[in-house]
Amino acid sequence: MDKKRMSGSVLVIGGGIAGMAASLDLADMGYKTYIIEKTPSIGGTMSQLDKTFPTLDCAMCTMAPRMVDISRHPNIEIIPYAEVEEVDGDIGNFNVKIRKMMSRVNDNCIGCGSCSEVCPVEVPNEYDERSGLRKAIYSPFPQAVPKRYVIDTEHCIRCYKCVEASEGKNCIDFSIKDEIVELEVGAVIAVPGFDLWDPSLRPELGYGEYPNVLTGIEFERLINASGFTGGEIYRSDNEKTPKKIAFIQCVGSRDVKAGQPYCSRVCCMYAVKQCVLVKDHHPEIDCAVFYMDLRAFGKGQEEFYNRAKDEYGIRFIRGNPGEIYQAGTDLVVRFEDTTASEPKEEKFDMVILANAIKPKNEMLADMLGVELDEDGFVQEQENNPILTSRKGVYVAGVAQAPRDITDTVATASGAAALAAADLASVRGTQAKEKEFPPEFDVSGQEPRIGVFICHCGTNIASTVNVEEVRDYIKTLPDVVFCDDVMYACAEDSCTRIPEVIKEYKLNRFIVASCTPRTHEPLFRETCQGAGMNPYLFEFANIRENCSWVHHNYPKEATEKAKEIIRASVARARLLEPQQPGKIRVTQRAMVVGGGVSGMEAAYRIARLGFGVVLVEKEKELGGLLRRMHHMFPDMDPKEILDEKISKIEGEGKIEVHLETKVEGLSGFVGNFGVNLSDGAETKVGAIVIAAGCDEWKPDIYGYGQKDVYTQLELQELIANDGLKDGETVVMIQCVGSREKESREYCSRVCCSEAIKNALDVKKNYPNSDIYILYRDIRTFAKGAEEMYRDAGLNRIHFIRYDIDVKRPNVDKNNVVHIYDTLLQEDKEIKADRVILSSATVPGEGFEELSKMFVLPLGQDGFFLEAHLKLRPLDFTSDGFFLCGTAQSPKDYMDNMAQAVGVSARVGRLLAKKEMETEAAISVVNEELCIGCGRCTKVCPYGAANLVQRGFGVFKANVNSALCKGCGACAAECPTGAMEARHFNDEELYAVIDSILQEV
Known part of the structure; x- marks a missing residue:
């Protein structure tokens, strides 16, 4: 091109x-x-x-x-x-x-809101799902980006009060087209x-007829602290707190007649989350979830589901309600309890419908x-x-x-x-x-401190009297400016901070709000935009450390907020500018693991123009893909494998090392030195962990007996024509998965794999009698629900069991004993083949890799990402990334998505020719250092080491590129030779003295 x-x-x-x-x-x-x-x-x-x-x-x-x-x-x-x-x-x-499209508000708008204040028109607010109200000229929500108002031309009455209110700003023009x-x-x-399916198309559920029947997103706005009720849960007809709430799943999903035969994938956990939030605010409210199959398949979801049941007492009722009607002020849910095999009715004050996702x-x-x-x-x-x-x-x-x-x-x-x-x-x-x-010089200046105190909607303000705290902080020495804002992180607030810094000639700034984990970088950069060194910014957490943990004690929480901010003021007085270093970036990556995810990640990184070192411990690429013969929904693993290996071999930027492990690692983000077991040495700027998972070898359900196999072993039998027509095949799901005492997580792929294999058996051996014994069928992937339906049409039998009632058992003659919770009876099935849907477990090398690279593993043994929602492909350690089953069990499509996605995360880093290092690091005063080496033992990042300064004389040294400024070395040092910049002793003593001043 x-x-x-x-x-x-x-x-x-x-x-x-x-x-x-x-x-x-x-x-x-x-x-x-x-x-x-x-x-x-x-x-x-x-x-x-x-x-x-x-x-x-x-x-x-x-x-x-x-x-x-x-x-x-x-x-x-x-x-x-x-x-x-x-x-x-x-x-x-x-x-x-x-x-x-014409909004009649131009780019001169500064988002001050004066126009909206005078607008006389109020209409239902789309952001609050039409429950709250907004003006005809409005900003969609407080944190909206861009913070520019728009005029709703359908409801505007042309009174021009907004024009008068914004006179001089020249931002409203009704002639704009x-x-x-x-x-x-x-x-x-x-x-x-996406769109959401309209549940009024199922009139028997009462949506649109009964005011207290809501959709999930409508309820989300109701319980949201920034919503139209400030997070208070009440019925719309009488504004009373409900005593009982029903959550009904699969409203329009998994429904051929409704036009959505697929699973909407998010609804089960969405409802469980909402129940937990209700219980956090009102432990007395009884929450009940009506469901067909509880699909908690993602990372951490099964554990969250169990916590909802066991700790919060949320009821889960297996049944699909057929009707909701109103009796007085009550909503009566009519349903069949499939566990009890009988129709029932139950009264609720509110009903929440999980309506389907539509494209x-x-x-x-x-x-x-x-x-x-x-x-x-x-x-x-x-x-x-x-x-x-x-x-x-x-x-x-x-x-x-x-x-x-x-x-x-x-x-x-x-x-x-x-x-x-x-x-x-x-x-x-x-x-x-x-x-x-350019940064302004603060040397020799007396502290001039500015403070923003955030309401965070009602997250802080519903507990802490923010105005009282603001007035108190204004009285503190060196505080030149203090104000409260609704959302400190909103674009208008972030625009205002540099203006305030310049107007009041501030040389320190404090934001008292939520957590520095997510917001400190934002506010540091905001201050930097005004010419202030970013390390002259101080963060005071009055949400997690105050309002959230003292919700029932507003007076005490208000006093604590004062103390927290007072301590931040004391520290801010002593803050000094810090300067980061710069390092060159090696524009090359290493991918550890040559399975399907590792190969795809390596290829995609190379396509971005960067060199790749692909390391695989086995003698050939492919991982578990080599043991598969047919993949859901209808893929040929051999064709896929051949294609991917061909791409790897044809890409000149990829260097493959087979039968190789990483033996040594040095350096830091952007400049890692790697020693491989085959003797090769290389330098890379980024490392991707794409090591694959294993199939657990069971020690239950008769595994080891003749004719008892795992699902992978069944694929081998089918491929080699190892079954006979007319046999009885019994598949047992959740073998080693969803066990609270061992592997609490769901292995995600087993239900689809079992059904796919069952259909393969049926296709090749049409007279076979196939049973799938399950707890929940979790066919959430694209095409999987349809495959599940097809299995039923092909007379594959599904029998539900509950481990809390009675576990299945396989005797020495391969007779399977099971209690059918639907029919409420014990059954015995003489199986010719017993197939176990065995757990997906972390690869045997995960712990070794975790220690080698100092990367965290979760409780489940899989690698732990930086943030499950927004940084699923990053580690917290800079320069390290992950994808595929290194993070959690996944099917092929999800592996592909993550493998391609991780290449972009790597690309962001490698596209830079140089990068800044952390400025808030530890430094050594060599005159005080006695070379004891205690700092090297406690440093979690390998940043501290001893260097020889003379014959027999060793001093501590800190690699600035590796150091994260955690301060462990400074705490351990017996002589005070180690100092954590930006967290030195003088600053910490000032904080302590401030907190204790009124004790």
């Missing part, structure tokens, strides 16, 4: 979490990125959520810093309130026409999000020229969920199939990687570097 004609920019259609993730990856890799969002703000559905499962992180708190990052990024341009009208051209050279703009881009990523791809697909499947989702190509039928056009998230946030973010990074690979030859041609003003 002609490089001169290629564009170094990418169009991202959709500004939800998928569009945001893809855009940040692309922009950091050196590509100009346009985000087209049809609503006035980026954020999508995630911005409406209260918390995310299973960690219960505040959704907006994890998301808002990313939104602000996008608004500031020099390589990202947000075009809100716009739609794509036409896409012409080919890969590398697309011409896109975009309609920017729609505008068509054209963009030249090299690739397109479509992430349009909204049709118009966009016509415009982009991509194929859709029969359900309306984008049809994947080449067994890759990100590829579409049109080259240069990629999809992520729910565009291809229902997904949770974790999998959505992984596919978004994957789409970014594929787009970047297309345009590798023009990377950086349209990109800009982030620039900051």
Whole structure:
């Protein structure tokens, strides 16, 4: 392709979490990125959520810093309130026409809100699912990006009060019309999000008729601290707190008649999360979940589900309600309890419906020229969920199939990687570097401290009297400015901080809000934008450390908040500017693990233009794929394996080391030194852990007896015609998985594998009698629910069991004994073959790799990512990444998504020629050091070491690139020779003295 004609920019259609993730990856890799969002703000559905499962992180708190990052990024341009009208051209050279819809508010708007205050019109608020109210001129939500108001032309009454209120700003113009703009881009990523099925199409459930029957997203806004009730749960008819709430699953999902035969994938855990949130606020409320199969298949989800049952007392009723009717003020749910095998009725005060996810791809697909499947989702190509039928056009998230946030973010990074690979030859041609003003000198100046105290909606303000705290902090010495804000992380607040710093000539700044884990980088950069050294910023956590843990003690919490901020003021007085170092980046990566994920990751990193070292401990590439003969939904493992090996061998940038392990590691992010067991030595800038999982060899259910096999072993039998027609085959699910005392997690793939294998047996041996003994059927993947339905039509028998009632048993004659919970009777099945769906377990080398690279493993033995939702492919240790079954059990498609996605994460790092090191590190005073080496023993990062300064004289030394400033060495040092910059003794003593001053 002609490089001169290629564009170094990418169009991202959709500004939800998928569009945001893809855009940040692309922009950091050196590509100009346009985000087209049809609503006035980026954020999508995630911005409406209260918390995310299973960690219960505040959704907006994890998301808002990313939104602000996008608004500031020099390589990202947000075009809100716009739609794509036409896409012409080919890969590398697309011409896109975009309609920017009239909002009647121009770019002069500063988001002050004065217009909205005087607007007399109130209409239902879409952000609150039409439960709350907004004005006819409005900003969608407090943290909206961009923070520009829009006019709802349908409801505006042309009173022009908004124009009067904004006089002099020249930001409202009723003559503005729609505008068509054209963009030249090299690739397109479509992430349009999803719609929700209208549950009023099932009138028997009462939605739209009874006011206390809500959808899941409507209930989410009700319980959200930033929602229209401030997080207070009440019935809409009488504003009383409900005593009983029913959560009904699969409303429109898994329903052929409703038009959604597929599983919507997120609803089960979404409901469990909402129950837990209800119980956290109101332990007295009785929550009951009505379900067919509880699909807690993701990482940490089974554990969260068990916690909901065991710790919170949430009831789970296996049954699909057929009717809801109102009796007085009660809602009566009529259902069949399939465990008790009888119809029942139960009264509730509120009912929440988990309505199905629907694609909204049709118009966009016509415009982009991509194929859709029969359900309306984008049809994947080449067994890759990100590829579409049109080259240069990629999809992520729910565009291809229902997904949770974790999998959505992984596919978004994957789409970014594929787009970047297309345009590798023009990377950086349209990109800009982030620039900051020169830092002002604070040496010799008296402290001038500014403070923002955040309400965080009602997360803080419902417990802490923020105004009282603000007035107290104003009285402290050296505090020149103090104010309270609704959301400190919102774009308007972040815009105001530099203005305040300049206006009041501040040389220190404090934000008292939530957690520094997610927000400190945001506020440091905000202060840097005003010319302040970022290490002159101080963070006071008055949410996790105060309001959340003292919710029932507002007076005491208010006093504690004062003390926390007072201590931060004391420390801020002593803060000194810190300067990071810079290191060169080795633009080469190492991938550990040559299975399907490792091969794909290596190939995709190479396609980005970087060298790759692929290390595999076995004598050939392929991993578990070599033991498979037929994969769900209908893939030939041998063809896939041959194709991937051919790509690896044909890619000149990949260096393969077979029968090799990593024996030594030195260096730091951007510059790792690696010693391999085959004698090779190499340097890399990034390391990907793609080591594969194993199939557990059971010690239960008769394994080891004749004719008892695992599912992988059954595939071998089918491939070698090792069965006989007419045999009775019994499959037992959850063998070694979902066990609280050992492997609590779900192995994710077993249900689909069992059904696929059962259908293969039936196809090759049509007279076979096949039984699948299960706890829950978790066929959530694309096409899996349809396969489950097909199995029933092929007379494969499904028998449900409950380990809390009675476990199945396989005797020495391979007679399977089971208690059927549906029919409530014991059964005996004489099996010719017993097939065990054995647990997926961490690979045998995981612990060794964990120790070698100092990377954490979770309680389940799989590697622990930096953040399950928003950084599923990163480790907390810089320069390390993970993908595939190194993180948790996955099927082929999810492995592919993560493998492609991780290449973008690696690409962000390797695209830099140099990078900054942490400034807040430990330093050594060699005059005080006695060379005892205690610091080297406690350093968790290997940053501290001893160096010889003379004959027999050793002194401690700190590698600044490895040090994370944790302070372990400073705490251990017996002479005080080690000092943690930015956390020195003087600062810490000032904090202690401040806290104790009134004791």
